[in-house]
Amino acid sequence: MRRTAEEIAKMRKAGRVVAEMHAATREAAKPGATTAELDAVARDVLDRRGARSNFLNYRGFPAVICTSPNDMIVHGIPGPYVLEEGDIISIDCGAIVEGYHGDAAFTMAVGEVSPLAAGLIETTERSLWAGIDQLRPGNRLHEVGRAVQQVAEAAGFSVVREYVGHAIGTAMHEEPQVPNYWPGTGGPALKAGMVFAVEPMVNAGSPATRLLEDGWSVVTADGALSAHFEHTIAVTEDGPEVLTLP
Ligand code: MG
Ligand code: MG
Numbered sequence: 001m002r003r004t005a006e007e008i009a010k011m012r013k014a015g016r017v018v019a020e021m022h023a024a025t026r027e028a029a030k031p032g033a034t035t036a037e038l039d040a041v042a043r044d045v046l047d048r049r050g051a052r053s054n055f056l057n058y059r060g061f062p063a064v065i066c067t068s069p070n071d072m073i074v075h076g077i078p079g080p081y082v083l084e085e086g087d088i089i090s091i092d093c094g095a096i097v098e099g100y101h102g103d104a105a106f107t108m109a110v111g112e113v114s115p116l117a118a119g120l121i122e123t124t125e126r127s128l129w130a131g132i133d134q135l136r137p138g139n140r141l142h143e144v145g146r147a148v149q150q151v152a153e154a155a156g157f158s159v160v161r162e163y164v165g166h167a168i169g170t171a172m173h174e175e176p177q178v179p180n181y182w183p184g185t186g187g188p189a190l191k192a193g194m195v196f197a198v199e200p201m202v203n204a205g206s207p208a209t210r211l212l213e214d215g216w217s218v219v220t221a222d223g224a225l226s227a228h229f230e231h232t233i234a235v236t237e238d239g240p241e242v243l244t245l246p
Contacts, residue, residue: 002193003169007100008234008243011169011195014095014102015232015243017051021093022106023246025065031085031111035067039078042093052096054103054172061216066092066105073201073209073218073226074105074163085111088121090228094172101172103197104244105230116204117225120157124202124227127151127159131180131198135233135240140186141196145179148200152180160201160226162209163218168197168232192237199230 003011021042028041042065046053053064061077068076068090069083076090083089092105107121130147144165152159165178176188180200205224212219220226234241 001167001169001174002191003195003234004193007169008193008195010098010100011102011232011234012243014051014097014100015104016246017045017049017095017097018093018102018104018232018244019246020049021045021065021095022091022104025091025093026106026108029083029089029091029108029110031083033083035076035078035081035083038067038091039063039065046095054094054096054101058172068092068217068228070225071220071223073160073203073220074228075216075218077214077216083110086113088113088117088225088227092228092230099170101168101170102232102244103168103172103230104232105199105228107227107229119155120202120204120225120227123152123155123157124200125229127200127202128198128229128231131200132231132233132240132242135190135196135235137190137192137235137237139190140188141176141190142179142183142185142187144198146182149181152200152202158203158205158207160203160207160209163201165197165199165230168195190235192235194235195232195243197230197232199228201226201228
């Protein structure tokens with residue numbers, strides 16, 4: 001679907017709220033903090049900006065952010081988990097403003113982390129930007145995944161297949177999906193006005209995933225570390241416009 005300039009302006013507002021949630025949760029994610037405290041900080045931002053949560057009550061999800069430490073890939077539920085020095089933590093945030101959605105995630109080091117963890121974070125973020133750079137009119141959507149996969153695998157890491165990015169607008173998850181790997185075909189032709197959430201999930205070990213008994217938390221099957229970065233991006237005639245920046 002192609003969005004009008006007015007719709008993209010609303011998504012830009014939602015994206016700025018998401019960026020503010022990122023800044024607030026990043027600041028709060030110190031050794032000793034619980035992931036429930038990060039959720040509370042994110043709720044404060046939504047309240048202050050008069051925005052609604054697109055995560056809360058989504059298929060019963062109980063929080064406004066997802067918090068996924070260490071070997072957890074995505075969809076972790078904030079709760080009693082206490083952040084420790086040396087952890088990595090992925091924080092996924094979303095907001096609705098005037099009916100339009102923003103969705104973005106980042107992974108950060110808690111204090112000092114291993115060189116492997118630091119490299120995984122750096123590579124995953126770089127893979128996101130390589131994917132974003134493909135969001136140009138005339139390109140095919142799956143060039144995004146091809147670029148993500150190239151960056152991740154060149155660094156010796158692997159890309160999760162079971163969970164993917166998505167188009168976004170008046171719903172958080174719209175069609176089409178945005179794979180983080182080359183699925184064998186080019187996919188839809190990109191046009192100005194299309195808006196996508198690109199969100200590579202990169203594992204230090206194998207790409208295989210496992211769903212925990214809570215029905216939400218997705219972890220690496222082999223227990224290796226995983227990182228996740230995401231932005232909401234509009235395709236414009238001038239190239240990609242990232243909507244979830246401050
Ligand atoms: Mg997200
Ligand atoms: Mg998303």
